[in-house]
Amino acid sequence: MIEAILLTIITAATPLVIAAIGELVTERAGVLNLGVEGMMIMGAVCAFAGSYLTGSPLLGVLCGIMGGALFSLLFGFLTLTLVTNQVATGLALTILGLGLSGQIGESFVGIPGVKLQPIVFPVLSDIPFVGPLLFKQDITFYLSIALIIGVNWFLFKSRTGLKMRAIGDNHGSAHALGINVIRTRYLAVMFGGACAGLAGAQLSLVYTPQWVENMSAGRGWIALALVVFASWRPWRVFAGGYIFGAVGILQLHAQAFGIGVPSQFLSMLPYAVTIVVLIIISHNRRTTLINTPASLGKPFVPDR
Amino acid sequence: MTETIDKEAVPLLQVRGLTKYFGSFAANNAIDLTIAPGEIHALLGENGAGKSTLVKMLFGVLQPSAGEIVWTGKPQTVTSPGHARSLGIGMVFQHFSLFEALTVAENIALSLDPKIPLTKIAEEAAALSRAYGLPLDPSSHVADLSVGERQRIEIVRALLQNPKLIILDEPTSVLTPQEADKLFETLFKLKAEGRSVLYISHRLEEVQRICDRATVLRHGKVTGACDPRQETPASLARMMVGSEVAAVHRADANALGATLVDVRRLNVPARTPFAVTLKDVSLRVRAGEVLAIAGVAGNGQGELFDALSGEYPVADAETIRMRDKPVGRLGINGRRMLGAGFVPEERHGHAAVSDMSLSDNLLLSRSQSDRTAFLAGGFASVIRHDTIRSAAKRICDMMDVRKSGDDPAAASLSGGNLQKFIIGRELDRQPSILIVNQPTWGVDAGAASRIRQALIDLARSGSAVVVISQDLDEIFEVATNIAVISEGRLSQPFPAGELTLEKIGLLMGGIHDSTHGGETAHAH
Numbered sequence: 147m148i149e150a151i152l153l154t155i156i157t158a159a160t161p162l163v164i165a166a167i168g169e170l171v172t173e174r175a176g177v178l179n180l181g182v183e184g185m186m187i188m189g190a191v192c193a194f195a196g197s198y199l200t201g202s203p204l205l206g207v208l209c210g211i212m213g214g215a216l217f218s219l220l221f222g223f224l225t226l227t228l229v230t231n232q233v234a235t236g237l238a239l240t241i242l243g244l245g246l247s248g249q250i251g252e253s254f255v256g257i258p259g260v261k262l263q264p265i266v267f268p269v270l271s272d273i274p275f276v277g278p279l280l281f282k283q284d285i286t287f288y289l290s291i292a293l294i295i296g297v298n299w300f301l302f303k304s305r306t307g308l309k310m311r312a313i314g315d316n317h318g319s320a321h322a323l324g325i326n327v328i329r330t331r332y333l334a335v336m337f338g339g340a341c342a343g344l345a346g347a348q349l350s351l352v353y354t355p356q357w358v359e360n361m362s363a364g365r366g367w368i369a370l371a372l373v374v375f376a377s378w379r380p381w382r383v384f385a386g387g388y389i390f391g392a393v394g395i396l397q398l399h400a401q402a403f404g405i406g407v408p409s410q411f412l413s414m415l416p417y418a419v420t421i422v423v424l425i426i427i428s429h430n431r432r433t434t435l436i437n438t439p440a441s442l443g444k445p446f447v448p449d450r
Numbered sequence: 451m452t453e454t455i456d457k458e459a460v461p462l463l464q465v466r467g468l469t470k471y472f473g474s475f476a477a478n479n480a481i482d483l484t485i486a487p488g489e490i491h492a493l494l495g496e497n498g499a500g501k502s503t504l505v506k507m508l509f510g511v512l513q514p515s516a517g518e519i520v521w522t523g524k525p526q527t528v529t530s531p532g533h534a535r536s537l538g539i540g541m542v543f544q545h546f547s548l549f550e551a552l553t554v555a556e557n558i559a560l561s562l563d564p565k566i567p568l569t570k571i572a573e574e575a576a577a578l579s580r581a582y583g584l585p586l587d588p589s590s591h592v593a594d595l596s597v598g599e600r601q602r603i604e605i606v607r608a609l610l611q612n613p614k615l616i617i618l619d620e621p622t623s624v625l626t627p628q629e630a631d632k633l634f635e636t637l638f639k640l641k642a643e644g645r646s647v648l649y650i651s652h653r654l655e656e657v658q659r660i661c662d663r664a665t666v667l668r669h670g671k672v673t674g675a676c677d678p679r680q681e682t683p684a685s686l687a688r689m690m691v692g693s694e695v696a697a698v699h700r701a702d703a704n705a706l707g708a709t710l711v712d713v714r715r716l717n718v719p720a721r722t723p724f725a726v727t728l729k730d731v732s733l734r735v736r737a738g739e740v741l742a743i744a745g746v747a748g749n750g751q752g753e754l755f756d757a758l759s760g761e762y763p764v765a766d767a768e769t770i771r772m773r774d775k776p777v778g779r780l781g782i783n784g785r786r787m788l789g790a791g792f793v794p795e796e797r798h799g800h801a802a803v804s805d806m807s808l809s810d811n812l813l814l815s816r817s818q819s820d821r822t823a824f825l826a827g828g829f830a831s832v833i834r835h836d837t838i839r840s841a842a843k844r845i846c847d848m849m850d851v852r853k854s855g856d857d858p859a860a861a862s863l864s865g866g867n868l869q870k871f872i873i874g875r876e877l878d879r880q881p882s883i884l885i886v887n888q889p890t891w892g893v894d895a896g897a898a899s900r901i902r903q904a905l906i907d908l909a910r911s912g913s914a915v916v917v918i919s920q921d922l923d924e925i926f927e928v929a930t931n932i933a934v935i936s937e938g939r940l941s942q943p944f945p946a947g948e949l950t951l952e953k954i955g956l957l958m959g960g961i962h963d964s965t966h967g968g969e970t971a972h973a974h
Contacts, residue, residue: 305564308556312549319547323560436551436591 151395152279156287157353159391161186161345163290165369166376166383167297168341173373174301175334176314178443180236181221183366184243185339189214189346191247194259194357203262207285207347214343215336217243222335226328229445240366248359259355262286262348286348293341298380310334314439317446327446342366371420377427377437390416460523462487462615462646463508468517470503477503479670480517485615490637490647492657492678495667496690496747496920501650504667505617508648509541510534522614540608544619546600548592555588558607571610578606582636597724598629605636616640617648622656625724634660652690652746654683666690684955687746706930707737710883710914711758712771718757718764726750726938728757733933733940735914737882740905741943742929743918746958750938751918752795755887758916759792760785772883783818790883791876795891797865801872804861808853809835809842811860812875819879841878849874850900866897873901877908884908885916890924902928922954934958 165182172179179185192213197206221239224230265288267281301307310330313320317327349361368390376382397412427433465483469476478500485491495501506512508519510528518525521537528534531541548557555572562571572588579586584602592600601621608616618637622630637647637660651657657664658678666674666689674689711734718728728750735741745751756762757770760782764770767778777785782792794800802811813824813833824838825831839857846853849870853863860868869890876884889905890898905928909915918935919925925932931943934957941957 305559305568308552308559308568312552312556312560315549315551316547319549320560322547325560432591432593436593438551440551 149275149278151399155388155392155395156279156283158395159388160287160290161348161353161365162369162372162390163384163387164286164293164348165342165345165366166372166387167290167293167380168338168345169369170373170376170378170380170383171297171301171310171341172334172338173442174314174378174439175310175331176317176439176441176444176446177225177331177335177338178232178236179218179221179225179239179335179338180233180370181218181239181243181366182338182342182369183362183364184240185214185217185221185342186243186346186349186366186369187247187360187362188217188243189343190350190361191251191254191346191357192343193347194254194350195250197260197262197351198254198257201260203260203351204285206260206351207262207344210343210347210350211340212343214346215340218335218339218342219332221339222332225445226331226335229447232443232445244360251357251359254357255359257356259350259357261355262351284348284352286344286352289344294380294384301380311439314441317441317444321446321448327448331446342369345369368416371417374427375416375420375423377423377433378439379437389419460487461485461520462522464520465504465508466518466520468504468507468519469515470507470512471515476670478507478514481667481670481672482675483665483672485646485648486663487614487646488641488644489662490641490649490660492661492664493648493650493667494652494654494657494664494678494686494690496652499667499690500670501667502619503670505541505619505648505650508534509539509617535611535613538612538614540611540613540616542601542604542608542616542618542621544621546604548600548603550593551591553589553591554586554595554603557592557603558588558610561607562610574610575606578609582606582609582639583632584636596629598625598632601625601629601633613645615646615648617650619650620652621649622651622653630656653748654678654686654690654746657686658683682955683958684952687955687958688951706739707912709734709736710773711735711885711916713758714769714771716757716764716769718753718762720753721762726753728753728938731757731935731938731940733916733943735883735916737912737914738909739930740909740915740917740928742925742932742946743916743935743940744922744925744932744954744958745918745920745935747920749936751887751920751935753938754935754940755792755794755885755918758885759794761794786816786819788883789881790885791879791881793872793876793884793886793889795887797868797872798861802860802868805859807857807859808846808863808871809838809857811871812842812845813838815875816879845871845874845878848878849904866893869893870897870901873904877904880911880913881908882913883915884913885918887918889917889919890921898924922951 165186169179169182189210193206193210196209197203200206221235224235225232262284264282264284271277271281301311309320309325313325313327313330321327346362350357354361372383372386372390375386393412393415397409400407400412401409461484463485465481468478468481470478481504493501493504503512507514508528510530510533519528520526526537528537555568555575558575559568559571575586575588579602584606586599586602586606592603621633625633640647649657649661661678664676664678665672668690678686713731713733716728716731720727726749731754733741743751743754757764760777760780763781764778767776770778772785772788772790775788777788798804803814817824824834826834842857845851851863851867851871851874853867863871873889886905889901893901902924905915905917909930917925917928926946929946932946932949932954933943934941934954936958
């Protein structure tokens, strides 16, 4: 029973972790992309289409990643090259993504999808309890772990990551040091898009292997909240993803057991917690200064 | 100019006839400068004298229009800051470009070869900071550091490149006296190692204390090269501010009327560690008078203006009286309602909102004092755009403000034209009291003379005018009486005609003789 619940929590948390870690990189470079929901749903429909048309769910995952990344390129072009308002553009991206994915996916509605099969580690997966949880998962779970470790290393150990944090802190000074602000931000935006696409692929190939319109169901927004909740630290994204994921699952179980907490209350918990975290963060100027990318959402136009 | 440098040493740096034109304006005009190895060389001059331009050419940020830079005996064209660093020139800028969210080591790493591992950079930085008495923890975040510590990062960053010459641009302007003492120890250590320091400052006391030689700039030209320890503050001040102060006194010593501004024994504690405490400041300005307040920058001018304008009201209402009313506790608008006008030093962000139009800026400053004219509908405060626009136009015509378009954004005007507008905005109300801080700072000569004339005319029409300025030429041009501010103390006023340059230099250097306090004590 507990194992089953934990398994569903992992499945629910994985897309949140993946989408949030991508957005974390985007925001660390100083770009606020509110279009996560839109990129995620585009990833979901592209992944489903890819796996349906090729018959290979792995190729589907690849299609999802590419779909998300390409869609984020639109955001990058608008906000970085044309210097449009990032908030408005991000919202537009979400609305566009939800509509466009519905259009693309119209013919897939009702078709049973192919589920992404788990990768089974011999021996390890036979360990009681832990084995099925950690060593008999599909590739997206392993990727989510790798992404957390990789991004953490990249941001805090590599020189390129240092440059990216410098851009997010003060793009003017970074530019003066000869760092290519716009190019780095394009890459960060596309990384965020690719991750959102991967998260979408997980939804349409693992979580519920089929295509349903609006199937991202607000997870992109939770991922966005998660980045703030984690105060832009990768491991906190991981922890927060599982907390938010668990809240969602336990809410279902609570209903099944007839525990009298209104489901609406539990659905709003992630956002309420985020607001509380925001308040705590804003009280501590030091944490704010050190973790919040200071140039987040600000347009950058290099001197001529 | 005769150079009396040690003949046995090959100069580290020799600058000959260096000239830089911006358009037709010569920011630097045939500058000669020689720096010997192991000397601390002061570059003295008031704001706008051309110090920064010279240094930017030495560091490769600007290219000279004429003249040559000879580095260790070889003529060089310094093409970029990177090139300057590779030659062995390090620079510590006045305004740091540090990343607050990053650690000290990370900040330093960003400007170094990416192949050097971060741990090695941290070790070297820690070792250097210990060796030079610049305590600095490489793993601390910049956000947690004081301004002095941030400056140390810049110095350590420069030292990591093992420079022969380190240029420091106004390093103590952001330091507390204690931090400054620490910095001087470091500079002596650098000197003992045979490195040279080019020390840019306008603080005479410091220069006399630490520098071996000084080159003085004024209006882009060298006006003196000397050993500052052999000079007096007065003689240094004269080189800095010029000795050709012409007898341009205002024509008439018109009869002065009633006292309009009366400040008695004003004491204001410093608000920040870098601010100046105002001590026992008394001044009196009568109708028809221009009282000019001279002084070297950073001696309490800004604090005095804040107290007079009401930007920071003072503790005791009675210490500042305007038109016979105690105003010490009133804010700016309260004082404006009494007929006072104020022009602060910073044009952008203080006197004007850069991105807003001139008419909006006019409304912002006068919305209270000209409420009936500019706002309609009583409580509803509907903006009367037409009235405000025509008032803005009237001001622009009166002050000859050159602009593009009818009502452009403040930011689109040149410094001089914006300043004319800001002064005109106050004059347009015909204030009975006008208090101005650095009225012609960074303003071209034409606009400056127009502004000065307007100030004189206002006084002639019977208003009391206070002009706080660092420009002695300006002071002698407009003043009826002159007082000097130094370390937060204000001297007694002297009639402009009676004050000699010698005396003003002594007062600026902080030598207060028995003349302080025209009004004797006990009046508290």
